Amino acid sequence: MDNKNAAVSMRKITKTFGQDVIANKDVDLDIYKGEILSLLGENGSGKTTLMNMLSGIYYPDSGEIFIDSKPVSIRSPKDAYDLGIGMVHQHFKLVDVLSAAENIVLGLPGKLDIKKATLKIREICDKYGFDVDPEKKVYNMSVSEKQTVEIVKVLYRGADILILDEPTAVLTPQETQKLFEVMRNMKKDGKALVIITHKLNEVQEISDKVAVLRQGAYVGTLITKDTNPQEMTDMMVGHKVELNIERPEPVDPKLRIRVSGLNVVNEEGIKKVNDASFEIYSGEILGIAGISGCGQKELLESIAGLQKVESGSIKYFDDDGNETELVGMDPLKIKELGVALSFVPEDRLGMGLVGNMDISGNMMLRSFREGHGLFTDRKKPQNTAEKIVKLLHVETPGIETPVRRLSGGNVQKVLVGREISNRPKVLMTAYVVRGLDINSSYTIYELINLQKQAGAAVIFVGEDLDVLLQISDRVMVLCDGCVNGILDGRSAQKGEVGLRMTSLDAGKGEDR
Amino acid sequence: MKTKVREPKFHLVKRDDLSRYQRVLIRLLSIVLALILCATITAITTGINPFEVFGSIVSGAFGTARKTWITLQDLSVLLLIALALTPAFTMKFWNIGGEGQVLVGGLATAACMICFEQKLPSAVIILLSVIAAPLAGALWGFIPAICKAKWNTNETLMTLMMNYIATQLVSYFIIIWEVPKGSGKIGIINQNSHAGWMPQVFGSKYMLCILVALITMVFLYFYIGYSKHGYEIQVVGESENTARYVGIKVGKVIVRTMLLSGALCGIAGMLLVGSINHTITTTIAGGQGFTGVLVAWMAKFNPFTMVLSAFLIVFMDRGAGEIATQFGLNQSYADILTGIILFFIIGCEFFINYRIKRAEKHENKEGSSC
Numbered sequence: 001m002d003n004k005n006a007a008v009s010m011r012k013i014t015k016t017f018g019q020d021v022i023a024n025k026d027v028d029l030d031i032y033k034g035e036i037l038s039l040l041g042e043n044g045s046g047k048t049t050l051m052n053m054l055s056g057i058y059y060p061d062s063g064e065i066f067i068d069s070k071p072v073s074i075r076s077p078k079d080a081y082d083l084g085i086g087m088v089h090q091h092f093k094l095v096d097v098l099s100a101a102e103n104i105v106l107g108l109p110g111k112l113d114i115k116k117a118t119l120k121i122r123e124i125c126d127k128y129g130f131d132v133d134p135e136k137k138v139y140n141m142s143v144s145e146k147q148t149v150e151i152v153k154v155l156y157r158g159a160d161i162l163i164l165d166e167p168t169a170v171l172t173p174q175e176t177q178k179l180f181e182v183m184r185n186m187k188k189d190g191k192a193l194v195i196i197t198h199k200l201n202e203v204q205e206i207s208d209k210v211a212v213l214r215q216g217a218y219v220g221t222l223i224t225k226d227t228n229p230q231e232m233t234d235m236m237v238g239h240k241v242e243l244n245i246e247r248p249e250p251v252d253p254k255l256r257i258r259v260s261g262l263n264v265v266n267e268e269g270i271k272k273v274n275d276a277s278f279e280i281y282s283g284e285i286l287g288i289a290g291i292s293g294c295g296q297k298e299l300l301e302s303i304a305g306l307q308k309v310e311s312g313s314i315k316y317f318d319d320d321g322n323e324t325e326l327v328g329m330d331p332l333k334i335k336e337l338g339v340a341l342s343f344v345p346e347d348r349l350g351m352g353l354v355g356n357m358d359i360s361g362n363m364m365l366r367s368f369r370e371g372h373g374l375f376t377d378r379k380k381p382q383n384t385a386e387k388i389v390k391l392l393h394v395e396t397p398g399i400e401t402p403v404r405r406l407s408g409g410n411v412q413k414v415l416v417g418r419e420i421s422n423r424p425k426v427l428m429t430a431y432v433v434r435g436l437d438i439n440s441s442y443t444i445y446e447l448i449n450l451q452k453q454a455g456a457a458v459i460f461v462g463e464d465l466d467v468l469l470q471i472s473d474r475v476m477v478l479c480d481g482c483v484n485g486i487l488d489g490r491s492a493q494k495g496e497v498g499l500r501m502t503s504l505d506a507g508k509g510e511d512r
Numbered sequence: 513m514k515t516k517v518r519e520p521k522f523h524l525v526k527r528d529d530l531s532r533y534q535r536v537l538i539r540l541l542s543i544v545l546a547l548i549l550c551a552t553i554t555a556i557t558t559g560i561n562p563f564e565v566f567g568s569i570v571s572g573a574f575g576t577a578r579k580t581w582i583t584l585q586d587l588s589v590l591l592l593i594a595l596a597l598t599p600a601f602t603m604k605f606w607n608i609g610g611e612g613q614v615l616v617g618g619l620a621t622a623a624c625m626i627c628f629e630q631k632l633p634s635a636v637i638i639l640l641s642v643i644a645a646p647l648a649g650a651l652w653g654f655i656p657a658i659c660k661a662k663w664n665t666n667e668t669l670m671t672l673m674m675n676y677i678a679t680q681l682v683s684y685f686i687i688i689w690e691v692p693k694g695s696g697k698i699g700i701i702n703q704n705s706h707a708g709w710m711p712q713v714f715g716s717k718y719m720l721c722i723l724v725a726l727i728t729m730v731f732l733y734f735y736i737g738y739s740k741h742g743y744e745i746q747v748v749g750e751s752e753n754t755a756r757y758v759g760i761k762v763g764k765v766i767v768r769t770m771l772l773s774g775a776l777c778g779i780a781g782m783l784l785v786g787s788i789n790h791t792i793t794t795t796i797a798g799g800q801g802f803t804g805v806l807v808a809w810m811a812k813f814n815p816f817t818m819v820l821s822a823f824l825i826v827f828m829d830r831g832a833g834e835i836a837t838q839f840g841l842n843q844s845y846a847d848i849l850t851g852i853i854l855f856f857i858i859g860c861e862f863f864i865n866y867r868i869k870r871a872e873k874h875e876n877k878e879g880s881s882c
Contacts, residue, residue, distance in 0.1 A: 332759030369740065
């Protein structure tokens with residue numbers, strides 16, 4: 001292996017969007033063959049933009065790119081492929097109705113020969129240890145399988161330099177391990193790999209070097225084995241960050257919601273929640289673990305009155321123990337009954353907020369009905385907006401900025417801020433830190449803990465099991481819509497939770 | 513592998529930093545450019561002095577006091593229809609059934625005038641029209657709305673189909689009411705008694721339309737921008753999921769908004785029949801249900817800006833007739849000129865949203881941008 005010459009050298013790369021958004025400024029980066037490089041940085045630090053310039057999606061405003069020491073100009077993804085660069089994006093770009101093999105050869109010049117292609121795909125899979133059926137249709141695939149197809153697609157086109165944009169965000173711990181296995185095989189084969197990620201434990205596990213970006217600028221490169229999470233975080237954020245999540249003991253827990261025998265069937269007629277029963281108390285955090293599509297979305301939406309329930313009951317208990325049945329209520333009725341229920345849904349701009357409205361307009365979503373007149377009260381939401389911007393340090397030019405212009409972390413702060421501003425008795429959050437950087441994530445964890453201490457019953461659906469096990473008092477595992485065990489957050493093991501997420505038998509075996 | 517370094521000549525950059533003043537300037541510039549192109553084409557293809565053509569367009573619209581009044585009246589009808597469509601479009605309910613909603617409003621008015629001529633005093637007939645026309649328009653808006661709310665049907669298709677039903681309905685009644693028999697026309701309704709004719713306002717028969725359009729404009733500005741209903745319309749338009757999430761009943765908002773949209777179109781139809789034409793034909797709406805979409809869209813659904821976009825269309829349309837007669841040019845010639853101007857006005861939005869940036873040489877440190 002030749003480690004002297006970099007496979008890719010980026011020099012003084014600058015990219016701006018519009019007048020004042022600087023995505024990258026004078027970034028230098030070297031990628032070597034036979035190495036895995038982690039690209040680390042907060043949201044909006046320009047990691048994806050930088051890699052998009054390598055894969056031909058954007059063109060840099062200035063700066064130079066060298067491949068094997070030769071200057072190149074990458075103007076389109078095709079140019080990138082010609083140079084042996086392939087990128088696997090966060091959002092998959094596959095055609096659902098086609099098979100894996102068809103997707104892989106799609107867009108390639110020459111005659112279409114699926115048989116030959118299938119053979120070559122099998123060859124690639126055997127070489128690196130992928131597990132993919134070339135004839136399987138994409139719509140039948142799990143997220144992890146789709147990702148595998150994307151990676152094989154890139155390899156099929158002869159890529160020697162692979163870029164993976166947050167590949168583990170959608171995977172279970174077991175699937176992540178499988179991916180890392182494959183990545184190590186590719187590394188052995190002399191490929192150059194770049195992985196963009198937020199998760200420090202994964203950085204440590206998989207990469208040889210870590211390049212850190214901060215606010216579009218290159219901060220430096222660390223050798224992974226010589227560094228630690230604290231150093232990486234400090235470098236990424238630019239100042240010291242406390243990396244502990246608190247877990248205060250629940251104070252005076254009271255029964256808040258009792259779900260019993262809940263069944264939900266979605267619009268396609270698929271059973272999403274299967275006979276779920278559990279309780280949630282005030283002053284505690286109930287974590288919910290499960291792979292995507294395990295029914296957590298439908299479960300939360302049933303409680304919020306957004307999902308039609310087949311059978312079962314959801315009872316809400318107020319401070320005096322009076323019960324209210326929530327099944328069959330819509331969100332407005334639930335509110336009118338005086339149930340202070342807040343919900344931070346998974347799809348922030350698609351459900352929780354209106355992207356084209358400004359921050360105060362989004363505050364109004366919860367309060368516009370107040371007052372008797374025909375007209376909306378604009379003063380109060382404006383005040384709320386100003387308060388949230390100040391309190392949660394939302395980075396925005398002003399409260400008149402449409403929320404879609406804000407970065408992911410700030411969008412989430414606006415949503416969470418609004419949902420906790422009306423002092424909820426029940427707070428439900430789904431993937432509340434998805435896509436957020438470390439700094440914002442810890443701010444959000446703190447806010448959730450404050451709500452818990454204020455006596456709210458918190459349901460926390462998370463994908464990062466480390467966090468889930470650190471913050472939750474109890475962890476409920478969902479598998480295929482079934483409650484597959486409720487574990488104590490203080491003693492539960494990650495491995496066991498992972499196993500219960502993927503296999504109903506795992507839970508049953510232990511229970512017996 | 514290609515080793516030659518190729519640079520793109522220029523690329524597009526999105527921008528959102530233009531001041532209000534700059535935006536207006538770009539739009540004005542586009543109209544000036546459009547006029548220059550129009551003049552050049554006129555000079556080349558017809559040999560007529562383009563400034564004479566422009567002059568006669570202006571005199572066609574504003575040449576005499578009467579012409580000016582008619583221009584203003586036409587403007588107010590088009591404005592009213594564009595305004596009527598605005599609540600629906602704000603909700604992203606693509607109501608292209610303005611034409612039909614106007615027609616049934618007109619039909620209801622004609623029915624009141626014809627059926628009650630001898631039986632009721634004129635004032636009562638007017639009152640009945642004022643009730644019946646919005647109701648008819650609202651019904652025409654209600655049918656696609658309830659289908660959308662209940663079964664999520666495609667509103668574009670349905671509102672379009674409703675147009676044809678309205679047209680056929682009007683032809684049917686024209687046969688029943690035709691005067692004289694066999695002519696296939698209704699002619700001026702109640703020509704002698706003037707029963708059911710809309711009253712003059714401030715001593716002018718043109719003022720009523722103008723007044724109604726102005727009141728509607730102010731009403732909609734506050735209704736959409738500042739009322740609770742308007743807020744619900746905006747949220748439903750942006751995201752139905754978000755609307756449901758905060759407990760807005762999406763179906764109810766769709767139906768309520770389309771009732772309003774249809775009713776306003778019905779009023780426009782009432783004015784066309786009761787105040788302007790005093791007759792009804794299948795083409796009385798004259799495609800304004802569709803032109804209204806363009807007017808509303810060009811104004812970005814701002815009720816006040818709609819005056820400008822409606823004015824442009826009406827002005828060109830009125831001028832068209834004039835140049836057709838004065839220079840012996842085909843009526844289509846004015847359409848060509850209108851087309852060129854619209855193309856520039858809509859095209860200039862591109863330059864408001866994007867900036868074209870020349871590629872920089874590697875040696876250059878600072879970028880040159882235009």
